[in-house]
Amino acid sequence: MEQLTFLAVHAHPDDEASSTGGVFRLLANQGVRTILVTCTNGEYGDALDGAKPGTSEHDGDEVAKIRAKELNTSVDVLGISRLVRLGYRDSGMSGWPQNDNPESFWSTPVDEAAQRLAEVLREERPQVVMTYNEFGFYGHPDHIQANRITLAAFELIDYEPTLYYNAIPNSVMAMYRERWAEEEREQRAADEAKGIVREPESASEEEVDLGTADELITAVIDVSSVSDAKYDALAAHASQMSGSFWMKMDRDQFRQVMGREWFVRVTNPRHLSGVVEDLFAGYR
Numbered sequence: 001m002e003q004l005t006f007l008a009v010h011a012h013p014d015d016e017a018s019s020t021g022g023v024f025r026l027l028a029n030q031g032v033r034t035i036l037v038t039c040t041n042g043e044y045g046d047a048l049d050g051a052k053p054g055t056s057e058h059d060g061d062e063v064a065k066i067r068a069k070e071l072n073t074s075v076d077v078l079g080i081s082r083l084v085r086l087g088y089r090d091s092g093m094s095g096w097p098q099n100d101n102p103e104s105f106w107s108t109p110v111d112e113a114a115q116r117l118a119e120v121l122r123e124e125r126p127q128v129v130m131t132y133n134e135f136g137f138y139g140h141p142d143h144i145q146a147n148r149i150t151l152a153a154f155e156l157i158d159y160e161p162t163l164y165y166n167a168i169p170n171s172v173m174a175m176y177r178e179r180w181a182e183e184e185r186e187q188r189a190a191d192e193a194k195g196i197v198r199e200p201e202s203a204s205e206e207e208v209d210l211g212t213a214d215e216l217i218t219a220v221i222d223v224s225s226v227s228d229a230k231y232d233a234l235a236a237h238a239s240q241m242s243g244s245f246w247m248k249m250d251r252d253q254f255r256q257v258m259g260r261e262w263f264v265r266v267t268n269p270r271h272l273s274g275v276v277e278d279l280f281a282g283y284r
Contacts, residue, residue: 003033004027004031004032004033004127004128004280004283004284005032005033005034005035005124005125005126005127005128006023006024006027006032006033006034006035006126006127006128006129006130006279006280007034007035007036007037007120007121007124007126007128007129007130007161008020008024008034008035008036008037008129008130008131009037009039009117009129009130009131009146009149009150010036010037010038010039010131010146011038011039011040011105011132011136011140011142011143011145011146012038012039012040012042012045012067012090012142013038013041013042013045013067013068013070013071013074013237013240014042014045014067014070014071014074014234014237014240014241015038015143016036016038016071016074016075016078016080016233017074017078017230017233017234017236017237018234018246019137019166019261020130020166020261021074021078021223021229021230021233021234022221022223022226022227022229022230022258022259022260022261023130023221023223023261023279024036024078024079024080024233025077025078025079025223025226025229025230025233026221026223026225026226027279027280028078028079028080028081029079029226032280033081033082033124034078034079034080034081034082035080035081035082035084035120035124035126036075036080036082036083036084037084037086037117037120038071038083038084038085038086039086039088039105039113039142039145039146039149040086040087040088040089040090040091040105040142041064041067041068041085041087041088041089041090042063042064042067042090042240043060043061043063043064043089043090044060044063044090044091044092044093044096044098045063045067045090045239045240046063046239046240047059047062047063047066047239048063048066048238048239053092053096053098060090063239064090066239067237067239067240068085070236070237070238070239070240071083071237073236074233074234074236074237077229077232077233077236078229078230078233079229082124084120086105086113086116086117088103088104088105088108088113088142089101089103089104089105090104090105090142091104091105091106091107091141091142091145092104092141093140093141094139094140094141099141105141105142105145106141106142106144106145108145110145110148110149110152111152113145113149114148114149114150114152114153114155114156115153115156117149117150117153118153118156118157121153121154121156121157121161122157125159126161127161127162127280127283128161128162128163128164128279128280128283129150129154129161129162129163129164130163130164130165130166130263130279131146131147131150131163131165131166132144132146132147132165132166133147133165133167133264134147137165137166137167137210138208138210139208147165150163154267160267160269161267161269162265162267162268162269162270162272162279162282162283163265163266163267164218164219164263164264164265164266164279165263165264165266166261166262166263167212167216167217167262167263167264168210168211168212168262169211169212169213169214169217169262170211170212170213170214171214172211172262173210173211174211175257176245179245179257212262212264216264217262217263217264217275218263218264218265218272218274218275218276219262219263219264219265219275219276219277219278219279219281220260220261220262220275220276220277221260221261221262221263221277221278221279222259222260222277223258223259223260223261224255224259224260227251227254227255227258227259228251228255230254230258231246231251231254231258234246234247235247246258263279270282270283
C-alpha cells in the first residue's frame with residue numbers, strides 16, 4: 001500500500017500548532033507520514049520576556065533561537081515525521097520596515113522559494129498539502145508568501161496533490177468573538193478594581209475578517225481525541241502563546257472549544273464532493 005503523506009507549509013514557528021496541531025497528531029497516530037515546512041525563523045515575534053519588535057530590548061536573532069527550540073518541542077509533541085526549515089527571515093507585520101529586508105521571506109523571489117519547496121514535494125510526494133489562502137488567513141506578509149510559493153511549487157512537480165487552505169467558519173468565529181469580548185470585559189473590570197483606567201482602543205484600523213463562509217468549508221476534522229497534544233504543542237511556544245486566547249483556557253475548556261479543525265479544498269484530483277471528515281478522503 002502506498003505510504004500516505006501529509007505536508008503543511010507554515011510561515012512561522014507556532015503556526016503548525018494553532019491551525020493544524022490536531023491534524024498533525026491525529027494523522028501521525030494513524031500512521032500517516034507528516035511533513036512540516038516552516039518558512040521563517042520568526043525573528044519578529046515577542047521575546048521571552050515580552051519585549052516587542054522595534055524596542056531596544058528586542059533581539060530578533062535571540063528570539064529566533066528561542067523559537068527554534070520551541071518548534072522542536074512542538075514537533076516532538078505532534079509526532080511530525082520531518083521538519084524542513086526554509087530559514088528565511090521573518091518579514092514582520094504588513095507595512096513594517098522589515099518587509100523590505102532582502103533576507104526577509106516577503107522580499108524573496110517567489111520562484112526561488114518555490115523551487116526549494118518543490119524539491120521537498122518531489123522527495124516526499126505528499127498526497128495532501130495544506131497552506132493558507134491568498135490573504136494569508138489574516139493578511140500577514142509571510143502567510144501570503146507561503147500561499148504564493150505553494151501554488152508556484154505545484155507548477156514545478158509532475159503530479160497534483162489535494163490542496164487545502166486552513167479556515168475558521170463564520171459561525172465559529174462569532175463564538176470566538178463573543179469569548180474575546182467577554183475576556184475584554186473581565187479584564188477591564190479587574191483593572192478598574194485595581195484603579196487602572198485604560199484608554200479605549202482605537203477604532204481607526206479596520207478589523208480583519210478571519211472567518212470563512214460556512215458553506216465554503218469542505219473538510220471538518222474531529223481532533224477532539226488529540227486535543228491535549230494540540231494544547232501541549234501550543235504551550236511549547238511559550239514566548240508567543242503565554243497570554244494567548246488558547247492558553248487562557250484550561251484543558252477541559254480547550255477540549256470543548258478546539259475539538260475541530262476546518263479546511264477549504266482548493267485542488268480536487270480525487271473528484272470529491274461535499275464536506276469530508278478525513279483529509280485523505282479518496283486516498284484510503
